Amino acid sequence: MAEEQFQFTAKAKKILSILAIVGVVLLGLGIFTASNTDHHATIDDPDATMHNAPIVVDDLEDAHATEDIDQDHFGEPEHAEEAHGDGHATWLKRIFANLWINNMYFLGIALLGVFFVAIQYVSQAGWSASLIRIPLAFGSYLPIAGILTLIIFLVGGHDIFHWTHSYLMDPNDPRYDEIIAGKEAYLNTPFFIARMIVYFVGWYIIFRFIRKRSLEEDINGGNNYFFKLRGISAVFIVFFAVTSSTSAWDWILSIDTHWFSTMFGWYVFASWWVTALAAITLITVILKENGYLKIVTTGVLHDLGKFVFAFSIFWTYIWFSQFMLIYYSNIPEETVYFIERLSSDHYSTVFFVNLILNFFFPFLVFMPRDSKRHTVFLKIVTIIVLIGHWFDFYLMITPAVLAENGGFGLLEIGMAMIFGVGFLFVALTSLAKHPLVAKNHPMLEESKHHHVF
Amino acid sequence: MESGKNFVVGIFDDESILLSAIKKIRGNDVKIHECYTPYPVHGLDDELGYKRSRISIAAFVFGLTGTSLAFLMMIYMMGIDWPMIIGGKDHIAIPSFIPVAFEVTVLLAALGMVATFFVISNLKPYGKPVTFDIRSTDDKHVMAIDLAKNSKNTKELSTLLMESGASEVNEKSFN
Numbered sequence: 195m196a197e198e199q200f201q202f203t204a205k206a207k208k209i210l211s212i213l214a215i216v217g218v219v220l221l222g223l224g225i226f227t228a229s230n231t232d233h234h235a236t237i238d239d240p241d242a243t244m245h246n247a248p249i250v251v252d253d254l255e256d257a258h259a260t261e262d263i264d265q266d267h268f269g270e271p272e273h274a275e276e277a278h279g280d281g282h283a284t285w286l287k288r289i290f291a292n293l294w295i296n297n298m299y300f301l302g303i304a305l306l307g308v309f310f311v312a313i314q315y316v317s318q319a320g321w322s323a324s325l326i327r328i329p330l331a332f333g334s335y336l337p338i339a340g341i342l343t344l345i346i347f348l349v350g351g352h353d354i355f356h357w358t359h360s361y362l363m364d365p366n367d368p369r370y371d372e373i374i375a376g377k378e379a380y381l382n383t384p385f386f387i388a389r390m391i392v393y394f395v396g397w398y399i400i401f402r403f404i405r406k407r408s409l410e411e412d413i414n415g416g417n418n419y420f421f422k423l424r425g426i427s428a429v430f431i432v433f434f435a436v437t438s439s440t441s442a443w444d445w446i447l448s449i450d451t452h453w454f455s456t457m458f459g460w461y462v463f464a465s466w467w468v469t470a471l472a473a474i475t476l477i478t479v480i481l482k483e484n485g486y487l488k489i490v491t492t493g494v495l496h497d498l499g500k501f502v503f504a505f506s507i508f509w510t511y512i513w514f515s516q517f518m519l520i521y522y523s524n525i526p527e528e529t530v531y532f533i534e535r536l537s538s539d540h541y542s543t544v545f546f547v548n549l550i551l552n553f554f555f556p557f558l559v560f561m562p563r564d565s566k567r568h569t570v571f572l573k574i575v576t577i578i579v580l581i582g583h584w585f586d587f588y589l590m591i592t593p594a595v596l597a598e599n600g601g602f603g604l605l606e607i608g609m610a611m612i613f614g615v616g617f618l619f620v621a622l623t624s625l626a627k628h629p630l631v632a633k634n635h636p637m638l639e640e641s642k643h644h645h646v647f
Numbered sequence: 648m649e650s651g652k653n654f655v656v657g658i659f660d661d662e663s664i665l666l667s668a669i670k671k672i673r674g675n676d677v678k679i680h681e682c683y684t685p686y687p688v689h690g691l692d693d694e695l696g697y698k699r700s701r702i703s704i705a706a707f708v709f710g711l712t713g714t715s716l717a718f719l720m721m722i723y724m725m726g727i728d729w730p731m732i733i734g735g736k737d738h739i740a741i742p743s744f745i746p747v748a749f750e751v752t753v754l755l756a757a758l759g760m761v762a763t764f765f766v767i768s769n770l771k772p773y774g775k776p777v778t779f780d781i782r783s784t785d786d787k788h789v790m791a792i793d794l795a796k797n798s799k800n801t802k803e804l805s806t807l808l809m810e811s812g813a814s815e816v817n818e819k820s821f822n
Contacts, residue, residue: 517742518745522736
């Protein structure tokens with residue numbers, strides 16, 4: 195079989211560059227509007243009009259007074275969400291929040307791409323052998339995600355993570371927070387950074403092993419590589435099983451420091467997983483439409499569609515399980531999360547849009563068999579799911595960081611575009627470096643004839 | 648299904664012979680009544696020219712019936728017939744109805760599909776089982792051709808079946 199090689203053409207690079215420039219322009223405009231409206235009324239957010247004064251320390255506290263009502267029963271009514279000294283302006287916090295949303299979102303695609311590869315090897319799946327290089331290429335984004343996570347945490351950590359303030363842990367400080375102080379053993383900056391490094395180094399090393407073996411298999415062939423890959427993949431899955439949950443607690447759950455949910459690790463995993471599946475499907479379909487990957491049968495696309503369909507339902511199941519338990523038991527410490535997201539018009543719109551885009555749309559459109567076999571439907575649904583899950587991360591992070599000052603505008607769109615282009619650039623460059631099809635994969639023949647009803 | 652009474656039955660030893668035989672026989676404008684194999688044969692339904700089963704549509708309709716019934720039941724019971732306050736929620740608290748609605752949806756979809764399948768496969772309690780050759784449950788592949796639906800006579804069909812690779816050809820009549 196002739197070796198198929200993906201060409202990351204100048205034209206594709208040009209399109210991506212244009213998108214990046216558009217993203218930068220939108221981001222610039224967004225920051226300009228946001229920093230201006232900081233002093234006046236926010237266009238994006240009618241709730242903020244109440245606090246239309248320049249940012250002074252007292253005002254910031256005032257802005258968070260409403261939120262503090264929820265925390266009154268912790269016996270610390272004076273607890274302030276922001277540091278007095280280092281509370282940045284809203285627009286700057288909004289940039290940090292957006293950096294964090296996009297960082298988490300694209301990190302998820304990269305990480306779960308590797309997870310997809312690992313799952314295929316561990317389960318000895320044959321159907322996916324023809325497209326295994328696409329999710330594998332996603333993994334190349336992992337080191338960049340790691341560096342970005344560290345930098346954003348070091349620069350914007352205080353604005354994103356309330357628990358990073360040391361005065362919360364000091365019983366003599368008036369701002370002492372008993373609840374957060376109780377979590378100090380886990381939520382402290384050195385341990386947090388150490389964990390971050392362990393996750394990224396672990397993920398990246400295993401990814402490098404998988405990639406190396408897979409590329410060696412191309413040259414030497416033989417079943418031996420397959421068994422080696424199966425072993426490495428099993429190690430990855432065990433490591434991932436623990437770290438996917440703990441990283442979700444660290445990076446997303448801990449933003450709402452007082453609140454916790456035992457479902458959260460799974461919730462973030464579910465969201466990441468659907469996103470990655472949608473990204474794999476979309477890129478496969480687009481490559482196929484551009485004349486690559488003729489080896490990928492309609493049956494394989496059908497199975498990818500089923501994957502997106504099934505895990506959209508799985509995500510909804512996890513979402514609902516988390517919501518229902520909190521709704522039913524109605525305990526103030528727990529309901530605060532949903533009150534935060536349902537009490538303002540802005541967030542409650544996103545809240546329901548999230549459900550429509552991520553559940554009702556893929557559920558109803560992907561239910562008939564034929565829609566999973568036609569590239570048009572595959573493209574529409576995966577793009578909607580990708581957008582929908584971006585909003586899912588938006589909803590996890592923004593209300594916790596910005597409270598009622600959050601908005602959605604050019605800033606969000608621009609930042610997402612820049613990250614998206616960056617991710618695609620890295621993934622496609624990596625994809626162009628090695629053959630597009632793992633030609634000595636022992637299951638390739640099965641994938642070639644994959645046929646589903 | 649039970650349109651005719653007289654059938655010509657070809658017995659095949661191997662699935663690949665059966666598949667090529669189907670192609671040849673259908674190419675001779677002969678309508679095949681049905682094939683019986685000891686295990687699922689890949690591509691058999693394509694060769695026989697079967698359209699995709701519509702059972703998924705039935706499943707959707709049954710499921711939708713389940714969802715509506717469950718909601719109607721709970722709204723009637725909890726909101727109208729005997730309103731109760733549970734956990735300080737409204738009488739009709741939709742989020743707490745969703746698990747039950749989901750379960751009833753799955754139940755009705757599953758039972759409905761099984762019932763539909765039984766009826767269309769002639770497995771209904773009063774139906775008579777149609778057995779062309781009992782060896783189709785063991786190691787033989789059986790092809791039945793309905794004489795009433797084909798212009799060819801028994802002899803022509805037998806020759807055609809033998810030429811296509813059948814190991815034996817029998818006649819079968821139902822009363």
